[in-house]
Amino acid sequence: MSKKSLASLISDLQVWVSRSGLLHEIKNYEVSQRYIHMEMDCGEKITVRNSRNSRTARILRLKKYKKPCKNCKVSDEVINRFLQKHTDRTDTKVTAFSYSESKKKKSKQLGHKKKKQSKVQVNPTTESIQSNTSVSEDKTDNKIEPETFTSAQKERINELLLPGEKIPFSNEPSKFKEIESELVNKRRNDFKQMYENDREEQIAKLERTISQFFVDKGFIEIKAPIIIDIDSVKKMGIDTDHKLSKQIFYLDNKHCLRPMLAPGLYQWLKNFDKILPDPIKIFEIGPCYRKESEGSQHLEEFTMFNFCQMGSGANRENLLNHIDDLLKHLNIDYKIIDDNCHVYGETIDIVHGDLELSSAVVGPVPIDMNWGIDKTWIGAGLGLERLLKVKHGYKNIKRASKSHSYYNGISTNL
Numbered sequence: 058m059s060k061k062s063l064a065s066l067i068s069d070l071q072v073w074v075s076r077s078g079l080l081h082e083i084k085n086y087e088v089s090q091r092y093i094h095m096e097m098d099c100g101e102k103i104t105v106r107n108s109r110n111s112r113t114a115r116i117l118r119l120k121k122y123k124k125p126c127k128n129c130k131v132s133d134e135v136i137n138r139f140l141q142k143h144t145d146r147t148d149t150k151v152t153a154f155s156y157s158e159s160k161k162k163k164s165k166q167l168g169h170k171k172k173k174q175s176k177v178q179v180n181p182t183t184e185s186i187q188s189n190t191s192v193s194e195d196k197t198d199n200k201i202e203p204e205t206f207t208s209a210q211k212e213r214i215n216e217l218l219l220p221g222e223k224i225p226f227s228n229e230p231s232k233f234k235e236i237e238s239e240l241v242n243k244r245r246n247d248f249k250q251m252y253e254n255d256r257e258e259q260i261a262k263l264e265r266t267i268s269q270f271f272v273d274k275g276f277i278e279i280k281a282p283i284i285i286d287i288d289s290v291k292k293m294g295i296d297t298d299h300k301l302s303k304q305i306f307y308l309d310n311k312h313c314l315r316p317m318l319a320p321g322l323y324q325w326l327k328n329f330d331k332i333l334p335d336p337i338k339i340f341e342i343g344p345c346y347r348k349e350s351e352g353s354q355h356l357e358e359f360t361m362f363n364f365c366q367m368g369s370g371a372n373r374e375n376l377l378n379h380i381d382d383l384l385k386h387l388n389i390d391y392k393i394i395d396d397n398c399h400v401y402g403e404t405i406d407i408v409h410g411d412l413e414l415s416s417a418v419v420g421p422v423p424i425d426m427n428w429g430i431d432k433t434w435i436g437a438g439l440g441l442e443r444l445l446k447v448k449h450g451y452k453n454i455k456r457a458s459k460s461h462s463y464y465n466g467i468s469t470n471l
């Protein structure tokens with residue numbers, strides 16, 4: 058018997074249990090691809106992962122709560138329905154680092170969530186990023202009439218358009234060549250302008266911005282090898298027979314490309330612990346590699362920023378403050394979702410819409426032992442291409458990737 062999805066539990070029960078055990082009545086809720094946004098009768102708003110393995114789903118199935126929320130004025134009828142309604146309780150194995158419904162459908166391996174309860178905060182001071190308007194690179198939401206252009210022509214126009222840019226001229230089939238040549242000219246012009254005025258590559262520039270910001274915050278920058286020992290992946294709890302090891306690029310029987318920065322950071326924490334004063338604050342920005350099957354949000358080669366602080370000040374509040382400082386500095390709006398993953402257990406995920414920007418952790422965690430680390434720590438990993446996707450409103454993360462097809466989000470096929 059399979060477990061009910063969280064969305065159907067919520068639809069059946071119309072209640073939610075907070076971390077402190079308060080039973081809330083749901084006023085309204087909205088299900089998006091990966092998250093469920095809920096508003097309680099008391100006014101509290103929360104976003105949780107839409108996963109049948111989340112803390113919320115588990116608690117709803119187990120029907121555990123301490124007391125009803127006074128401000129929700131939960132009726133006896135609602136409480137009785139909650140207590141009496143049958144819900145499935147078959148245990149499901151969670152095998153990857155993180156896990157989500159959408160990932161499961163696409164048989165994703167190294168996404169890794171077994172979800173947990175959530176508390177949402179919206180950064181109120183930053184402005185939302187405008188996404189594309191009438192014509193975009195996403196074939197599904199542009200205004201190019203399907204019968205007007207062939208799919209190859211549509212693809213070509215979308216490739217040449219910038220996010221939010223409107224198609225020039227009319228969209229009659231006879232005009233395709235004209236439109237294409239107009240767009241090619243515009244893009245060539247953009248490149249000339251960039252060469253004249255700017256000359257900075259967006260991933261490199263973002264790396265410099267983040268690096269400077271964290272150096273100024275007292276973190277020391279490190280660079281660790283990209284080719285790593287398979288043993289160090291094992292020390293992260295990922296064995297070769299582990300499902301998520303399928304996402305790792307193995308080079309030979311001893312080495313692989315790093316899928317994350319943590320192994321290098323653990324090593325540096327250990328080294329610096331004998332040398333530097335408390336707290337040890339370090340970070341790295343660099344390439345990571347994962348075999349991925351998903352399209353618009355995943356790259357197989359991407360750039361991770363991971364900071365961590367070990368010793369004093371290693372608490373949730375400081376962790377969230379560091380992330381908030383950075384995302385405010387980058388002017389990126391976000392929400393916080395409490396989550397769960399296989400490498401670290403509980404995580405705090407930072408999301409923009411349905412896109413995960415970061416997973417953050419408050420240590421210690423059991424795998425610390427494998428690295429000889431026995432102090433408290435906080436840390437978070439953020440993907441630079443995902444930050445660029447949000448910042449520039451790219452529909453597909455490929456525009457932000459290291460590639461020969463786009464430079465700073467502009468097609469080079471001109």
Ligand code: ATP
Pocket residue numbers: 154155167168169317347349354355356357358359360361413414415416438439440441442443
């Ligand atoms: P997702 O669930 O979206 O697959 P994840 O939870 O597997 O991501 P983490 O291991 O938490 O990712 O990595 C930290 C951050 O690195 C993510 O929040 C994301 O910003 C970025 N990241 C991870 N995998 C990729 C990828 N394949 N392409 C681009 N960025 C990625």
Ligand code: 9VF
Pocket residue numbers: 317318319320321322323324326363364365366400416417418420434435436437438
């Ligand atoms: C949290 C995301 C264990 C003290 C050396 C640093 C962290 C970040 C998780 C990342 C990962 N971990 N992609 O570790 O900061 O490792 O999966 Si440390």
Ligand code: MG
Pocket residue numbers: 155406413415416
């Ligand atoms: Mg994550």
